[in-house]
Amino acid sequence: MSSGGGGGGDQGRHGVYHQHGHGQLTRNDGAGGYEFSNDDMESFFFNQPEGVVGGVRADEIEPYSSLTSYLQGFLDPTGLARHLDVPAKHELSVDVRTHDQDSQGTGSAAGESAPLLTPNSSVSFSSGGGDGEGKSHRSKKGRAQEADNQEDGESSKKANNKPKKKAEKRPRLPRVSFLTKSEVDHLEDGYRWRKYGQKAVKNSPYPRSYYRCTTPKCGVKKRVERSYQDPSTVITTYEGQHTHHSPASFRGTSAHLFMPPGVHGLPPPHLMPPGVFHPELMSMMRMPYPSPNMHLPSVPPPPHHHPMAGTPLQQHHFTDYALLQDLFPSTMPNNP
DNA sequence: CGGCTTTGACCAGCGC
DNA sequence: GCGCTGGTCAAAGCCG
Numbered sequence A: 001m002s003s004g005g006g007g008g009g010d011q012g013r014h015g016v017y018h019q020h021g022h023g024q025l026t027r028n029d030g031a032g033g034y035e036f037s038n039d040d041m042e043s044f045f046f047n048q049p050e051g052v053v054g055g056v057r058a059d060e061i062e063p064y065s066s067l068t069s070y071l072q073g074f075l076d077p078t079g080l081a082r083h084l085d086v087p088a089k090h091e092l093s094v095d096v097r098t099h100d101q102d103s104q105g106t107g108s109a110a111g112e113s114a115p116l117l118t119p120n121s122s123v124s125f126s127s128g129g130g131d132g133e134g135k136s137h138r139s140k141k142g143r144a145q146e147a148d149n150q151e152d153g154e155s156s157k158k159a160n161n162k163p164k165k166k167a168e169k170r171p172r173l174p175r176v177s178f179l180t181k182s183e184v185d186h187l188e189d190g191y192r193w194r195k196y197g198q199k200a201v202k203n204s205p206y207p208r209s210y211y212r213c214t215t216p217k218c219g220v221k222k223r224v225e226r227s228y229q230d231p232s233t234v235i236t237t238y239e240g241q242h243t244h245h246s247p248a249s250f251r252g253t254s255a256h257l258f259m260p261p262g263v264h265g266l267p268p269p270h271l272m273p274p275g276v277f278h279p280e281l282m283s284m285m286r287m288p289y290p291s292p293n294m295h296l297p298s299v300p301p302p303p304h305h306h307p308m309a310g311t312p313l314q315q316h317h318f319t320d321y322a323l324l325q326d327l328f329p330s331t332m333p334n335n336p
Numbered sequence B: 001c002g003g004c005t006t007t008g009a010c011c012a013g014c015g016c
Numbered sequence C: 001g002c003g004c005t006g007g008t009c010a011a012a013g014c015c016g
Helices: A067-075 A080-084 A142-149 A279-285 A314-319 A321-327
Strands: A024-027 A034-037 A041-045 A121-126 A175-181 A193-200 A207-213 A221-226 A233-239
Touching: none
Parallel strands: none
Antiparallel strands: A024 A034, A041 A121, A121 A175, A175 A233, A193 A207, A207 A221, A221 A233
16 A cells, blocks of 8 residues: 555655554553553554553653644545544543564564554554555465466565565565444444454464455455453554545544544444443543543533433543533534 | 355465 | 474355
8 A cells, every 4th residue: 555654655645653663562451461462553542541451650751742642644645634633632642652662572672662552442553554455465375376476576575686674574564453342343434344264362262353345445444352351341453544535324424533533333422322431432531431540520410311321431431521512523413 | 046154175384 | 404483275064
């Protein structure tokens, strides 16, 4: 994929960022947390306003940017997400690290250097910056053949004639990982996906599912897996950029702009039945799953007539209501 | 019947 | 070289 801001080229646009080694991503939620690794994965996290995040104070995580600015560059090649560049209030902060920093070991020092996630949501990116798209059309039998055919051209993956350099690693598309508290594995995100595989994950009872965007010529993929350490957390990893707009019913609202690439099928947040939270909002706003570290200002409870009223978690939703209104003006009622 | 999921097999990369 | 693992393919089956 050549368009858009894949890879490190986005550094400038989004300010300084650091990447920790080999994409080792560690989450520490106090209960042990979990970690997963993705080579070339950069990561950034939403930290609680004044919280201590897994032993790392949020204000010690140096460079922050906003999610929206990131989405703007990475997830929204059309630039529509610019719309979302509302002041992220105190809610969202980003830590994106570059390779330069902590590029040594693959995870040995991860505990030290890897940013730690908030319990409720986080996003991580990878800067693959590569093509990666052309290889999805191989037939089973064609694969061996393909290796032969490519021998003349660029390097075949077998690294036939060179003494194995690390740099020859196959480039990857930009990746974004969302940690979402959700009962549902496959979160609606406005795009249509076709499942093309499922694999058991090592050390995890939960399988990992592989999806591909069904839109022709859109090579975006996504992986969905459930954290084995925290089964209420779904890890959704997007790879690549959509070459089209979301077919979601949210079109015309701002909601889909804020969504990770890909939600359809779910009603807008204000139409969700009581006690049911929109997974994406849950993810982004960390609403219904307050962490022990969370220090929220005391706010009055939402009115009973609010569709999302009625759960113990409601107060946290209400806390972020102003932000929600900023982000979803057309879907959120006027005033709670 | 088309679109989607399931599932076993295959392939590539990597570490030992 | 071998085994492990992640990622992908594609036939078969399911479903509206």
